[in-house]
Each structure stands twice: as structure tokens, then as C-alpha cells.
Amino acid sequence: MTVSSQVDADSENSVFRRDCPSRDIFEHLTGRWSLLVLAALRPGSRRFHQLRDRIEGISEKMLSQTLRTLERDGLVERTVLPVRPPQVSYALTRLGEEAARHLCGLISWIGASAPEIRTARESWDNSR
Amino acid sequence: MTVSSQVDADSENSVFRRDCPSRDIFEHLTGRWSLLVLAALRPGSRRFHQLRDRIEGISEKMLSQTLRTLERDGLVERTVLPVRPPQVSYALTRLGEEAARHLCGLISWIGASAPEIRTARESWDNSR
DNA sequence: CAGAATCCCAGCAGATACTG
DNA sequence: CAGTATCTGCTGGGATTCTG
Numbered sequence: 083m084t085v086s087s088q089v090d091a092d093s094e095n096s097v098f099r100r101d102c103p104s105r106d107i108f109e110h111l112t113g114r115w116s117l118l119v120l121a122a123l124r125p126g127s128r129r130f131h132q133l134r135d136r137i138e139g140i141s142e143k144m145l146s147q148t149l150r151t152l153e154r155d156g157l158v159e160r161t162v163l164p165v166r167p168p169q170v171s172y173a174l175t176r177l178g179e180e181a182a183r184h185l186c187g188l189i190s191w192i193g194a195s196a197p198e199i200r201t202a203r204e205s206w207d208n209s210r
Numbered sequence: 211m212t213v214s215s216q217v218d219a220d221s222e223n224s225v226f227r228r229d230c231p232s233r234d235i236f237e238h239l240t241g242r243w244s245l246l247v248l249a250a251l252r253p254g255s256r257r258f259h260q261l262r263d264r265i266e267g268i269s270e271k272m273l274s275q276t277l278r279t280l281e282r283d284g285l286v287e288r289t290v291l292p293v294r295p296p297q298v299s300y301a302l303t304r305l306g307e308e309a310a311r312h313l314c315g316l317i318s319w320i321g322a323s324a325p326e327i328r329t330a331r332e333s334w335d336n337s338r
Numbered sequence: 339c340a341g342a343a344t345c346c347c348a349g350c351a352g353a354t355a356c357t358g
Numbered sequence: 359c360a361g362t363a364t365c366t367g368c369t370g371g372g373a374t375t376c377t378g
Contacts, residue, residue, distance in 0.1 A: 097317055098246060100266040104320045107327055111316070112240035114371080118226060130340055138228040141372060146341060156330025167339045168378090177326060184319055188239070188312045189225055192232045198305060199235055202284025242351080258360050269352060274361060295359045296358090 110155055111181055115140055115148045117189070120174065120182040123158065127173035157181055238283055239309055243268055243276045245317070248302065248310040251286065255301035285309055 097104060110116060118137045122128060128136070134145055149172060152158040157178035163169040174182060192199075225232060238244060246265045250256060256264070262273050277300060280286040285306035291297040302310060320327075 097249060098265055104317060104324060107320050107324065108240075108245070108317065111320075112236075114237075117236070121225060134340095137226055142341070143343095143373090144371065147371090154331055154334040155327050156334075157327075168341095170340060177323060177330075180319060180323070184312075184316045188316065189232060189236065191308060191312055192235050192239075195305060195308070196232060196235065199283050199285075202305075203282055206282040206284075262360095270361070271353090271363095272351065275351090296361095298360060 107155065110151055111185065113148070113151075115144050116152060117185045119145070119148050119152060120157070120178060121186055121189070123172060123174045123178070124182050124186070127161075127171045129169060129171045133172065152178065235283065238279055239313065241276070241279075243272055244280060245313050247273070247276050247280060248285070248306060249314055249317070251300060251302045251306070252310050252314070255289075255299045257297060257299045261300065280306065 096102060111120075115137070118140070119133060122133055122136050130145070130149075133149075134140060134142060137145070140148075149158060149160070153160050153172075155177075156175055159173050159175050159178075161171050161173070163171070224230065239248075243265070246268070247261060250261055250264050258273070258277075261277075262268060262270060265273070268276075277286060277288070281288050281300075283305075284303055287301050287303050287306075289299050289301070291299070
């Protein structure tokens, strides 16, 4: 399958199709917390409570859930140290680093474009 | 503001902050339908019913809503031709093209990585 | 420390019907 | 043709409590 088939053609796997298999992967990556978890892991592996403290507003439930989804997709690796009390750390896999790179690229673009976007919003809001 | 501040530092505008102003822009871009609308507009301007037909499963309500959000953010431009019956066409702005480029880059990566991700899922699922 | 289990609600999105 | 309006249901996610 060519890469371009994802966004161009009416191929079997076009994103435009209702049953596109890339959809759920995309949703996992762009869900409310995934970007933040991936970005927080970019500098290196982190433990559960470090992630919780770093990511403002995330609940333990959502952190746990997000980490498990990312682990299942092969983007994050979970390591348990056999000590008492248990220490669990998370790190990006190669796949996870690639995903994080794309997402952070998008975030950087948003940061750079935010002023323009805010200006557009104001003029849109003022015109009605 | 430097680009890196978005994803690295604990600056005022870090994505990790609860009130990060980039959050809602990100959510607009990665909402359920935005990617598909932006991708569908990439080859050139399209009319409402063309978009509706191209994007499988979208309702007129969600298409209309998504287009308005994108227009408000300055990513899409709406043009009404003064004829009967009315003809309305939509096109990407420069900002919209940039956003679409990032998103389609991500989708292409997903397409290329999907086999690996699916393999990861299977081994994860089988191990419990 | 690192979660799992449960309850609960707001808001997104679908279906349907209507209109300039 | 290109929408809007209204209703309704579903689920993502928060708060709280409990545990190996």
C-alpha cells in the first residue's frame, strides 16, 4: 500500500471510508490526553506519579487508561521494578517516538500560528 | 515565544498547563471530522454536497458545524455565488493548507506504521 | 506507589424534520 | 442546494473509594 493512498485515492484503505482502519489509531493518538503523555515521555522514561504531576488536570484513571492504550498500540513500554513498594516506569518505543515527533510538530505549528488563528476568530466573531 | 516552549518548558504557554491556549485549536484540528474535511479540500475547492458525498458517514449537521469551526479559525474560506439555487464552495486558506499538511503527514505515518501497530496489539491482547 | 472499580454527568454527535 | 432546529442517546471522562 502506498502512503499517498491514505489521503488521496478512493482505495480500500482511504481515510474517507467509513471503515478505514487508520481511524482508531488516529483517535488514540489525538485523544484528549495521548499527546500530553507522549510529549511528557519524550525527554526520557518517567514514573506514574511524575507523569501525573507533570500533566496538569489529568486524573489517575485517565493517565492509567491512556498509558494502557498507548502500550497496547506499541507506542509506550511499561517496566516494573521488583521492589517494595513497586516502581513502574514508562518509556517511548521507537514507534512512540515517531508518533510523538509528528504530534509535537503539529503542536509547534499551532504555537506559531496561534496569533493568526486568534485574529481570524476575532474578525469572524465581530462580523456577526 | 519560541516553538520549543510549547512542548518543552514549564513556560506560561506549555501544553502541559491546564489553561494552555493551544488546546482548543488542537481539539478543533483533531476532532472527529476536521481531518477528513481538510484532507478532502486539499486537492482544491469543493461544494457542500461534494464534501458530504466524499466523506463517508458524515451528517449534514456535522459537516456544516465542522466547516463553520474551521472557517472561524481561518483555515477554510467560504464563498457564496449569487445564483439560484445558491452555490457555496469551500477552500483551504494558506493556514488551512499548512494544517492539512501536518495532519496528512500524521495520517501517512499511521498508514505506514499500521502493520506494526496491529502486530503490537495482537501480542498485547494475547498476553492476557 | 500504582493502580482498579464504581458511580455519575455534560456534551458530542446522530436522526429527523423543516426552510430560505 | 445548502443549510438550521430540535430531540435524544451514548460515551468520554471526572470524583470518589478501595487494594496488592
